[in-house]
Amino acid sequence: MVRYKKVQSNGNNFLLLDNRGQIYSDVKLRDMTIRDCDIKKGIGADGMLVIEPSNDAEFKMRIINANGFESEMCGNGARCIAKYAYDHGIADKMMSFETLAGKIGAVVTDTRVKVTMGDYELPDQNVFVLDGVNYRFMTLGVPHVVVFEDENKPLSRAEMKQIGYRFDMNHDVFERGTNVNFVRKIGKDEIEVITYERGVEDITDSCGTGSCASAVMAASFYGMHSPISVQNIGGVNMVHFVQSASDVTVELEGHVGYSGSIECEDL
Secondary structure, eight states, rough: EEEEEEEEEETTEEEEEEEEOOOOOOOHHHHHHHTTTTTTTTOOOOOEEEEEEESSOOEEEEEOOOOOTTTSHHHHEEEEEEHHHHHTTSSSSEEEEEEEEEEEEEEEETEEEEEEEEEEEEOEEEEEEEEETTEEEEHHHHHHHEGGGGGGOOOOOHHHHHHHHHHHHHHTTTTTEEEEEEEEEETTTTTEEEEEEEETTTTESSSSSHHHHHHHHHHHHHHOOEEEEEEEEEEEEEEEEEEOOEEEEEEEEEOOEEEEEEOOOOO
């Protein structure tokens, strides 16, 4: 039997698997993710979080999207795995762990977790056009398109999903696909962000890296200041950042919760 913990951060939900014993191979993890993240045939989740041993940090985090492809980074997933690691004695409340996007830090305080996403080059403020949509682009561990409502016509949720899918599947422009964030200003330092996530191939309740990329872009576009409150479908992410002339350091803060333990038959 495979034993998962079901975890979520702002509605971005995952199956979490402790694979520090390295029982499951990469092929098996991929097959398990595709089967068990399917809401019709399995349990249902946006992806699988995997804890594995690390030589450079307290542990390694892997994020496998629901379609079976591994992603470099996931902000909400990082918060979930940090909370699990602290609660199960794998790491102290202040910790660092390895990801494919590099080493990141986290601090756990009750049900809130803040993760330091790292240092990134400032995004190009150029506006690009694809399929009649004005957009900007930033890589924050993973690729993110940012679409501001003020530069485009208002879009329905169905239109956002269609645009997200078209962008994600346009591998001539985005070689490994892309996440697409639709951003609307709702207050002085507040934005609403709806994200189409690559790998899930749908709009999700929340995206941590999407919140960060959108907030950094909004700081320039709207003249906002850190911290920026990001309203997702599933809740609020607080994005803190320090910007220099050439780069930006980003922190992501929000709530994490458990929704139970689940056992499935092994493959």
